[in-house]
Amino acid sequence: MGASKINIHTKNHNKIAKIAKVFAHPARVAILYYISKKESCICNDIVDEIGLSQATISQHLQVIKNAGLLKGQFKGKRLCYCIDIKKLNEFQDVMNRYFIKTQVNSC
Amino acid sequence: MGASKINIHTKNHNKIAKIAKVFAHPARVAILYYISKKESCICNDIVDEIGLSQATISQHLQVIKNAGLLKGQFKGKRLCYCIDIKKLNEFQDVMNRYFIKTQVNSC
DNA sequence: ACACATTATCGTAATATTGCAATATTATAT
DNA sequence: ATATAATATTGCAATATTACGATAATGTGT
Numbered sequence: 001m002g003a004s005k006i007n008i009h010t011k012n013h014n015k016i017a018k019i020a021k022v023f024a025h026p027a028r029v030a031i032l033y034y035i036s037k038k039e040s041c042i043c044n045d046i047v048d049e050i051g052l053s054q055a056t057i058s059q060h061l062q063v064i065k066n067a068g069l070l071k072g073q074f075k076g077k078r079l080c081y082c083i084d085i086k087k088l089n090e091f092q093d094v095m096n097r098y099f100i101k102t103q104v105n106s107c
Numbered sequence: 108m109g110a111s112k113i114n115i116h117t118k119n120h121n122k123i124a125k126i127a128k129v130f131a132h133p134a135r136v137a138i139l140y141y142i143s144k145k146e147s148c149i150c151n152d153i154v155d156e157i158g159l160s161q162a163t164i165s166q167h168l169q170v171i172k173n174a175g176l177l178k179g180q181f182k183g184k185r186l187c188y189c190i191d192i193k194k195l196n197e198f199q200d201v202m203n204r205y206f207i208k209t210q211v212n213s214c
Numbered sequence: 215a216c217a218c219a220t221t222a223t224c225g226t227a228a229t230a231t232t233g234c235a236a237t238a239t240t241a242t243a244t
Numbered sequence: 245a246t247a248t249a250a251t252a253t254t255g256c257a258a259t260a261t262t263a264c265g266a267t268a269a270t271g272t273g274t
Contacts, residue, residue, distance in 0.1 A: 003228065003229045003261095003263080004132065004133070004134075004262065004263090005158075005159065005262085005263080008157070008158040009134065010133075014133045016133070016136045017135075020136075022127075023123060023205075024124055024131040026113055026116035027111075027112075027232090029127075030116050032209050033120065033209060035212075036208065036210070036211050036212050036213065037211070044249090044250065050115070050116075052112065052115070052232095052233075052234090053233070053234050054251075055233075055235075055252085055253085056232070056233050056234065059231095059233080059253090060232090061251090062252080071214060082212065083209060083212075083213040084213065085210055085213035085214065088206065088210060089206075089210075091206070092202075092203065092206040095202060096199065101140065102195060103192055103195060103196075104143050105143050105144065105145070105189065105190075106189060106192035107189040107190070107192065110233080110259045112232085112233080132261085134262090149220085151219090160263070160265080161220090161221075161222095161264090162222085162224095162263075162265075163264065164221095165223085166222090166261095166263080167262090169222080169223095
């Protein structure tokens with residue numbers, strides 16, 4: 001065994017876990033933060049900033065992108081990523097609803 | 108190599124990743140939800156409820172406990188876990204602060 | 215102290231994630 | 245069309261996570 005048994009859990013719980021996974025690595029946390037700080041963002045800049053190889057950064061960007069958190073456009077020669085605020089807010093809502101629900105019967 | 112390079116990131120970003128990791132597995136999401144629903148919680152009940160082995164549930168509980176989210180007491184013969192609301196709220200705040208910060212320059 | 219029930223830990227196997235070098239792809243500008 | 249720069253993908257190695265059976269440890273009640 002060893003693989004996650006995602007099929008035994010509810011849709012909502014799997015969704016929460018999926019969202020949390022995006023933020024479960026400091027590199028991705030840092031990348032998202034960096035993108036949010038720059039008006040137009042370029043991958044090579046991130047490589048310099050974060051201190052991981054271009055390949056690794058690109059991989060992390062894919063994870064973030066697959067979660068639907070990024071919109072990308074080419075601006076001149078370079079790729080400009082920006083954070084999809086709608087998706088980010090949705091993520092925040094999902095997490096907060098879970099946090100609030102989980103507060104019942106706490107101590 | 109393959110191991111996470113946590114040393115190259117900021118303290119705050121590592122903290123966020125650590126918190127998110129707790130919720131990054133559906134079993135842990137489900138366990139926390141279950142504990143919050145029951146007034147007094149017993150591990151064996153969780154095993155029946157979630158559908159994973161006792162050893163696996165115990166492992167997940169350790170992860171949640173190590174994050175500081177659980178308080179445990181013995182009630183009669185059985186261990187009663189409850190969610191530490193203070194810690195949970197702290198986690199929620201950390202995540203929300205990050206969400207809010209990350210909304211700058213989004214699109 | 216002893217039996218019983220519950221929870222934790224150990225050992226092991228399978229899968230997933232992380233990271234990088236090398237290579238391929240893509241887009242822009244000339 | 246070609247050269248150039250930026251980004252994505254591939255292949256591989258190392259580490260981490262997930263899961264479970266077996267066993268150990270812990271606490272309760274008699």
